Amino acid sequence: MTANDFNLSEFLPYKLSVLSSRITKMLSKVYGEEYGLSTPEWRVLVHVARREKMSVREIHDSVYLEKPSVSRAVAKLEKAGLLAKTTCDKDHRLVEIEVTDAGLDLFHGIVPEALAFEAALVSAFSDAERHQLHNLMERLHDVLDMLPNATRRPQMDSERPTALPNDASQPR
Amino acid sequence: MTANDFNLSEFLPYKLSVLSSRITKMLSKVYGEEYGLSTPEWRVLVHVARREKMSVREIHDSVYLEKPSVSRAVAKLEKAGLLAKTTCDKDHRLVEIEVTDAGLDLFHGIVPEALAFEAALVSAFSDAERHQLHNLMERLHDVLDMLPNATRRPQMDSERPTALPNDASQPR
DNA sequence: TGATAATCGTTGCAAGTGAAACGATTTTGA
DNA sequence: TCAAAATCGTTTCACTTGCAACGATTATCA
Numbered sequence: 236m237t238a239n240d241f242n243l244s245e246f247l248p249y250k251l252s253v254l255s256s257r258i259t260k261m262l263s264k265v266y267g268e269e270y271g272l273s274t275p276e277w278r279v280l281v282h283v284a285r286r287e288k289m290s291v292r293e294i295h296d297s298v299y300l301e302k303p304s305v306s307r308a309v310a311k312l313e314k315a316g317l318l319a320k321t322t323c324d325k326d327h328r329l330v331e332i333e334v335t336d337a338g339l340d341l342f343h344g345i346v347p348e349a350l351a352f353e354a355a356l357v358s359a360f361s362d363a364e365r366h367q368l369h370n371l372m373e374r375l376h377d378v379l380d381m382l383p384n385a386t387r388r389p390q391m392d393s394e395r396p397t398a399l400p401n402d403a404s405q406p407r
Numbered sequence: 408m409t410a411n412d413f414n415l416s417e418f419l420p421y422k423l424s425v426l427s428s429r430i431t432k433m434l435s436k437v438y439g440e441e442y443g444l445s446t447p448e449w450r451v452l453v454h455v456a457r458r459e460k461m462s463v464r465e466i467h468d469s470v471y472l473e474k475p476s477v478s479r480a481v482a483k484l485e486k487a488g489l490l491a492k493t494t495c496d497k498d499h500r501l502v503e504i505e506v507t508d509a510g511l512d513l514f515h516g517i518v519p520e521a522l523a524f525e526a527a528l529v530s531a532f533s534d535a536e537r538h539q540l541h542n543l544m545e546r547l548h549d550v551l552d553m554l555p556n557a558t559r560r561p562q563m564d565s566e567r568p569t570a571l572p573n574d575a576s577q578p579r
Numbered sequence: 580t581g582a583t584a585a586t587c588g589t590t591g592c593a594a595g596t597g598a599a600a601c602g603a604t605t606t607t608g609a
Numbered sequence: 610t611c612a613a614a615a616t617c618g619t620t621t622c623a624c625t626t627g628c629a630a631c632g633a634t635t636a637t638c639a
Contacts, residue, residue: 241457241522242457246521248525251427252427252471253471253561254427259424285413290588291588292586292587299424302588302627306590328634329588329634342413356547359546376426378531382433382527385433463619474617475597475620476597478618500603
């Protein structure tokens, strides 16, 4: 019976989970030990840092984080002086979140380290292999999208208008 | 400045994490909603099901789970009648964990569904692409192993002697 | 216009997780 | 032989997470 041959360590969902966990754990040493950020905080900060003012929901839509996680991450980042929060004038339900100078400084310190880690990961890959990896991952997402009860997928970055790096005072 | 170009949605650790989370969430509907298992319980059950008696530490070494998670998963699975726990005669510190008939029944029901899900995931891949995916993942693990402060990697299945399938009364 | 529905961000709460500590047992080594 | 160290599985505790509910605000449309 085929069921008896089931081997967890060769099971793709498990393998992906283990690999992802190991990578996340290693990366978290960069933003965690050195900068005191949690994973949600890291994601929110780097996402907001290169954007215009954003609402919690917009971050929630763009980054793979639950709304409460975004809310709490933003609160902590604000307390740390890395983000600034204001209630929107046009719609008082919304908050406008933007990076501060201190947040941008931290961003500029942390991002090269994160990119170096990513570069180290794929250092042994050829360009073709890197492309292949991204292609295969993309196609796995496509399958998930087709499945019934498909779990939510964060918006692609290109689906939102890319804003200028934060210092510009933008007309509306 | 390169740091300003940082794009979270193209950052490999993030992409892997999102993909892995989506897949795990979909898979958990199989063993969760239908069979009432948590992820640690699912992993422990299917790992033990095709093995001889194992200790908590052996499961911890083989599966990517912390020792407390294994302990708690085993406790719940025992309470559910899916695993049996005995203190080892030779060494009273150890417990011998093995699957019960009920656990094996559940195993035989759940594994085909899990395999079907995995098959659906890679259904659009050629054999070469499947091999390529596993190869790329394996090489990412290799990089992680070389890194300083490398996080623990679970033992390969082949590094432990494969035990007989517990239910010998099932030819075919 | 006004009642209802929808949306926003936050909070409460239950469940899960990881690191450390613990008692029990075995191994080590003087 | 026996005290110290190591190992085992469990438990404790602080922390995180996801879901639902909430108050506040805005949108809908009869």
